[in-house]
Amino acid sequence: MLDTLHRIVSAVNKAPDLQKALSVLVNAVKEAIASDVCSIYLVDDASRSNVLMATVGLHVKAVGKVRLPMGRGLVGLVAERAEPVNVADAPAHPRYVRITDTGETRYRGFLGVPIIQNRRVLGVLVVRQVEMREFQDEEVTFLFTLAAQLAGAITHARASGELDALTTGTESINRFLAGQGGNAGVAIGTAVVSYRQSDLQSVPDRKVDDPDAECVRFQRAVAQVGEDLRRLQARLGEQLPTEDQALFDALLLMLESETLLLQTEEAIQAGLWAPAALRDTIATHAQIFDEMDDRYLRERGSDVRDLGRRILTHLEHDQPLPAEYPQKTILVGEEISAMQMAEVPPDSLAGVVSAKGSNSSHAAILARAMGVPAVMGVAEMPVSRMQGRELVVDGYRGRVYVDPAPTVRSEYERLQAEERALGAEVEEMRGLPSETTDGHIIPLHLNTGLVNEMHAEEQAEAAGVGLYRTEVPFMVRDRFPGETSQFNNYQRVLSAFAPRPVTLRTLDVGGDKELPYFPVTEQNPFLGWRGVRISLQHPEIFLTQVRAMLKADIGLGNLQIMLPMISSVGEVDELQLLIQRAHDELLEEGHAVSMPRVGVMIEVPSAVYQAEELARRVDFISIGTNDLTQYLLAVDRNNPRVADLYDELHPAVLRALRMIVDAAAQFNRPVSVCGELAGNPLATILLVGLGVDTLSMSVGSLLRVKWVVRSISRMRARQLLSVALRMEDAAQVRRLMEASLDELGLGGLIRPGK
Numbered sequence: 193m194l195d196t197l198h199r200i201v202s203a204v205n206k207a208p209d210l211q212k213a214l215s216v217l218v219n220a221v222k223e224a225i226a227s228d229v230c231s232i233y234l235v236d237d238a239s240r241s242n243v244l245m246a247t248v249g250l251h252v253k254a255v256g257k258v259r260l261p262m263g264r265g266l267v268g269l270v271a272e273r274a275e276p277v278n279v280a281d282a283p284a285h286p287r288y289v290r291i292t293d294t295g296e297t298r299y300r301g302f303l304g305v306p307i308i309q310n311r312r313v314l315g316v317l318v319v320r321q322v323e324m325r326e327f328q329d330e331e332v333t334f335l336f337t338l339a340a341q342l343a344g345a346i347t348h349a350r351a352s353g354e355l356d357a358l359t360t361g362t363e364s365i366n367r368f369l370a371g372q373g374g375n376a377g378v379a380i381g382t383a384v385v386s387y388r389q390s391d392l393q394s395v396p397d398r399k400v401d402d403p404d405a406e407c408v409r410f411q412r413a414v415a416q417v418g419e420d421l422r423r424l425q426a427r428l429g430e431q432l433p434t435e436d437q438a439l440f441d442a443l444l445l446m447l448e449s450e451t452l453l454l455q456t457e458e459a460i461q462a463g464l465w466a467p468a469a470l471r472d473t474i475a476t477h478a479q480i481f482d483e484m485d486d487r488y489l490r491e492r493g494s495d496v497r498d499l500g501r502r503i504l505t506h507l508e509h510d511q512p513l514p515a516e517y518p519q520k521t522i523l524v525g526e527e528i529s530a531m532q533m534a535e536v537p538p539d540s541l542a543g544v545v546s547a548k549g550s551n552s553s554h555a556a557i558l559a560r561a562m563g564v565p566a567v568m569g570v571a572e573m574p575v576s577r578m579q580g581r582e583l584v585v586d587g588y589r590g591r592v593y594v595d596p597a598p599t600v601r602s603e604y605e606r607l608q609a610e611e612r613a614l615g616a617e618v619e620e621m622r623g624l625p626s627e628t629t630d631g632h633i634i635p636l637h638l639n640t641g642l643v644n645e646m647h648a649e650e651q652a653e654a655a656g657v658g659l660y661r662t663e664v665p666f667m668v669r670d671r672f673p674g675e676t677s678q679f680n681n682y683q684r685v686l687s688a689f690a691p692r693p694v695t696l697r698t699l700d701v702g703g704d705k706e707l708p709y710f711p712v713t714e715q716n717p718f719l720g721w722r723g724v725r726i727s728l729q730h731p732e733i734f735l736t737q738v739r740a741m742l743k744a745d746i747g748l749g750n751l752q753i754m755l756p757m758i759s760s761v762g763e764v765d766e767l768q769l770l771i772q773r774a775h776d777e778l779l780e781e782g783h784a785v786s787m788p789r790v791g792v793m794i795e796v797p798s799a800v801y802q803a804e805e806l807a808r809r810v811d812f813i814s815i816g817t818n819d820l821t822q823y824l825l826a827v828d829r830n831n832p833r834v835a836d837l838y839d840e841l842h843p844a845v846l847r848a849l850r851m852i853v854d855a856a857a858q859f860n861r862p863v864s865v866c867g868e869l870a871g872n873p874l875a876t877i878l879l880v881g882l883g884v885d886t887l888s889m890s891v892g893s894l895l896r897v898k899w900v901v902r903s904i905s906r907m908r909a910r911q912l913l914s915v916a917l918r919m920e921d922a923a924q925v926r927r928l929m930e931a932s933l934d935e936l937g938l939g940g941l942i943r944p945g946k
């Protein structure tokens with residue numbers, strides 16, 4: 193059964209559109225359960241009914257026509273209860289409704305299971321039998337398990353279909369793709385799909401102007417793969433057993449098969465570029481193998497995909513398509529990375545939409561640093577079909593409108609105008625001190641390192657750098673950067689801000705930040721080898737970095753070193769010894785270095801409970817709320833499935849902050865917050881109330897946060913904090929803070945038009 197289940201799910205996942213997906217599904221299920229009928233109904237929100245979408249066994253002409261209003265019939269019962277309904281004699285059931293159009297009156301056995309996603313019933317999968325039949329437990333659980341796995345595929349296929357419907361105007365004009373706001377703001381622009389090279393599945397659709405030339409390009413790539421294979425075969429020939437040699441022959445046969453070539457060329461002639469045409473042909477061919485009963489033949493599906501990848505690699509090398517970025521580029525992708533964003537000229541990047549990731553992924557953090565509206569975790573987005581479409585990106589509510597209707601577009605243009613007006617007001621904060629109405633100064637620092645460029649005006653605005661993420665220069669190379677190249681990099685930042693303090697964080701890779709030349713494969717990377725855990729096991733990497741930092745500080749004296757991911761005091765002791773060692777060695781070598789201030793990040797729950805012991809050991813404390821929230825709430829910061837559980841305003845996070853601030857106060861150590869919470873105007877009042885000494889944030893947040901600081905007294909902030917600390921959930925805290933900003937006339941900072 194498990195085998196059957198995998199095959200059905202995989203076939204449905206690969207179907208090019210919803211109708212095909214559903215038809216594959218009903219046929220496969222009918223066969224697996226040996227029933228007389230299998231049908232699928234999907235919920236149509238607009239008409240509040242269950243619509244028959246595909247069937248095998250009932251009258252095909254009823255498809256799309258039979259609509260059962262919500263709550264009607266046994267199908268309605270399944271949807272209403274969101275539970276399976278298994279009845280041996282359906283007509284005898286009180287909820288049974290006689291529908292003649294489908295021809296189902298002669299059937300008695302009925303089993304229906306709901307298809308559910310995110311707690312919402314998407315539809316009902318039904319099997320019927322002419323005779324009385326109570327389906328067995330294994331059959332019920334089989335359908336149930338299948339339905340649970342299909343929800344994603346159906347939503348995805350439906351979203352693709354709706355894209356077409358949207359453009360032809362046959363569906364509701366207000367449909368949007370939902371995700372999570374990654375950075376507030378509105379962008380209107382053109383989608384440019386960024387995909388990982390040599391990843392056939394993620395190749396986006398693009399049009400070609402000269403199909404004949406594109407066909408030639410494709411043929412050339414196929415010929416090159418043929419040559420590669422023959423060369424490999426000749427090289428390995430003698431060492432390989434005969435059956436493996438035959439594999440090469442089989443691959444060559446497949447490569448040169450007419451169907452593969454003709455089908456691809458046909459798609460190219462219809463105007464598609466070769467990589468996308470190839471993507472479709474390979475998918476169809478691989479699927480034929482996937483569905484075969486014989487295990488050996490089924491595995492040939494992966495050979496077909498391998499061929500596809502090889503052809504694609506040649507296509508990419510042959511004529512790498514010059515990436516064209518329109519004036520207002522909305523970068524769209526399966527999982528947009530910081531690197532992909534860095535490839536777009538900053539002036540052209542208007543917005544970011546990523547199918548994976550969440551509000552606290554590093555791509556979202558970078559979007560905030562660049563001031564670009566972003567929506568993350570748009571799981572339903574058919575990425576490959578987005579190229580060139582006009583998009584409205586609503587980073588406030590996490591929505592993406594594809595080819596928006598004129599009314600939607602003009603509504604968002606109005607919001608953009610309001611944003612500009614607000615932006616002008618925010619600008620008035622420039623140059624003013626970050627001071628509460630009762631005279632307390634809260635220095636605002638910058639988080640940087642993810643982007644290189646920063647305008648002098650923005651640098652002038654910050655009281656220092658509270659977090660310089662040193663990872664990027666490590667990530668863009670093919671080996672660890674040496675001491676000199678790191679030295680140059682650090683000296684540039686230190687001197688740009690001197691005499692203001694610059695906090696350089698030691699290497700914090702692992703988790704979602706991978707080094708291509710230092711792969712770490714783990715089941716739970718966020719609980720694994722990350723941050724200082726790597727530094728302690730590779731002191732040579734740490735020492736090189738610290739040496740570069742200390743040397744860069746010579747003559748400036750504004751360096752602070754910060755240690756990430758501390759989970760016990762022993763780590764701090766060891767790392768401090770290493771820093772001392774680097775310092776002493778450099779002195780010995782004749783460099784006039786001095787010992788910098790050293791601090792730790794508190795971003796792991798154990799460190800919260802040992803904040804006193806940590807504070808005693810170091811010069812300052814900085815709270816990394818991004819990780820602290822993920823670890824306190826046990827919610828992966830990158831996982832869109834649980835993104836709505838990730839909330840930095842959770843009372844548990846606030847109480848942890850309280851503990852840290854109190855512990856640091858005992859030893860007179862300054863506390864900064866450098867996680868994204870520090871740049872969130874909703875949290876500013878709480879952080880001021882807590883008595884946090886400095887706030888460190890992305891450049892785009894500086895003036896907004898300053899506006900809040902300048903609008904409130906520390907006294908009032910303390911009162912509001914004590915109310916918030918007594919609250920039981922994040923939603924209550926959020927409402928309290930929204931109301932407080934509204935009261936100050938600052939609601940526009942978090943919601944447009946307020």
Ligand code: PEP
Nearest residue numbers: 795816817818819866867
């Ligand atoms: C944090 O965890 O809050 C933090 C600032 O570090 P990063 O986001 O780089 O993990």
Ligand code: MG
Nearest residue numbers: 795816818819
């Ligand atoms: Mg962190």
